[in-house]
Amino acid sequence: MTYFNDLLDGYQRFRTADYRRQHERWAQLKDGQAPKVMVIGCADSRVEPSQIFDTLPGEIFVVRNVANLVPPYETTPGHHGVSAALEFAVTKLGVEEIVVIGHGKCGGAHAALTEMFHDAERGDGGFVHDWVSLLDGAREKVKAKFGDSPDLGREMELETVRTSLANLMTFPFVKSRVEAGTLKLHGAYFAITDGELWTMGEDGEFVSQLKSAPALA
Structure with a gap:
């Protein structure tokens, strides 16, 4: 400990x-930083992007939160931490790639899937429930497709990545750069149980970065 x-x-x-x-x-x-890659990952203590990708100081601009989520673009008053970091990375640092990395055994994805914080006492904040409600649509999609499959949890974890990538494209400064070819978006998934890294293709499916491994649906 x-x-x-x-x-x-x-x-x-x-x-x-x-x-x-x-x-x-x-x-x-x-005198400053000039990373080319932004990584959006989970706050889970078992998933450290700089360790997984074996990077040096200054090589990746990292934002971590519960379930590696990116909220959709909005301009309502509030404290938009992820959006602020995204704006800074894209418009000021000029990152050329953004990686959203999900992971196995994700507590945030599990909370969204089971709605375990739905009835949390407001005295505790209710922050987790409000945050993972970003995955309400993902939960319904996964449940409708996979039902009671033993892979339901993993599929929810993969869907968190797809959801964040879709939400990234709602930001005008992201969308314009992606369409211009100056910014690329990537999805990834780290399996804690065996240390295997999977990356998402254009079809939304995940392929292992280890040789002779099957794809994740």
């Missing part, structure tokens, strides 16, 4: 090891 004091110990190891080994890299980053 890791606590804050353990994190401080980790910092000391980082400062005396990785930071020194990558000193030139950190020196390059001191």
